[in-house]
């Protein structure tokens with residue numbers, strides 16, 4: 602399938618829309634990037650890339666392909682906007698209990714896990730074990746979004762505006778994040794509200810991303826850290842809550858230490874269709890989409906945007922695994938067999 606719009610409208614300037622704008626710009630394709638300015642989850646994200654994730658210490662989905670492409674992409678944008686976007690950091694994964702540590706150790710020999718493990722490191726007091734993971738880091742999402750927006754605005758490719766979520770045009774590419782998924786257009790979404798604290802401390806370790814106790818801490822430079830996060834599946838608003846603040850402060854105590862000051866608390870909704878495995882493709886006569894970046898937009902947005910631009914420009918279809926048409930067909934099949 603190939604399309605020939607005279608000019609595309611990219612709806613949404615989060616990580617998805619911004620990466621797609623760069624992909625189209627590189628191919629010399631005409632487009633306008635439109636954003637309502639109400640913000641989205643890319644604006645509050647910690648920007649962390651962590652190769653081995655979750656309780657089970659497993660590699661992120663297809664990280665061996667997506668991470669090198671993402672790093673090359675961010676380096677290319679840095680050169681265009683003259684702002685630093687990618688900050689590599691070693692990741693310190695801490696285990697709270699002997700059971701968790703035993704599980705982590707059991708993964709060391711796995712051929713998917715081993716390349717990312719740098720080695721066991723001395724364990725800080727009150728933890729059961731510590732391992733250093735290589736390949737991680739932080740994308741400065743604000744620098745990336747603001748610098749890209751300035752660049753495209755100067756080039757006449759950016760507009761502020763709210764595009765209707767009720768009527769669609771065939772030249773629109775929807776990169777609307779959670780607000781687009783919550784219209785129900787892509788079937789049952791599983792979006793999750795997440796809250797995050799900005800913390801100032803001159804006493805914390807600013808040389809590592811720290812993961813443990815069900816959360817993470819990401820140094821932002823200048824004694825500032827982002828600490829998170831929570832997952833709330835039913836109340837999908839953007840209001841910071843006392844409950845989340847208490848939970849994230851517990852994480853902050855465990856991972857950072859006692860001496861700190863909370864300077865901000867923010868809440869947003871992660872766009873989730875199928876865990877953190879995004880989808881792209883055509884919506885019949887209603888344009889195209891890139892959405893469902895989940896909790897890992899920094900890692901997957903560049904590779905998904907490149908796939909979508911190859912599809913739009915050359916007609917090269919991506920692997921069925923990331924094709925929204927396959928996903929929607931599968932969801933309908935699952936629903937009709939749900940009882």
Ligand SMILES: Cc1cc2nc3c(=O)[nH]c(=O)nc-3n(C[C@H](O)[C@H](O)[C@H](O)COP(=O)(O)OP(=O)(O)OC[C@H]3O[C@@H](n4cnc5c(N)ncnc54)[C@H](O)[C@@H]3O)c2cc1C
Nearest residue numbers: 613615616617637641642643648649764778795897898899
């Ligand atoms: C607390 C928290 C922490 C996170 N931390 C990380 C992290 O450390 N690392 C990581 O990789 N990911 C993280 N994420 C996930 C990450 O934020 C998402 O994967 C990513 O930001 C999704 O990008 P997006 O472009 O799809 O959506 P969004 O960032 O939400 O962007 C959508 C944009 O579209 C605009 N828009 C929507 N509808 C319209 C319309 N009709 N017309 C015009 N404009 C419109 C919105 O204004 C918005 O700017 C975190 C998320 C949360 C909530």
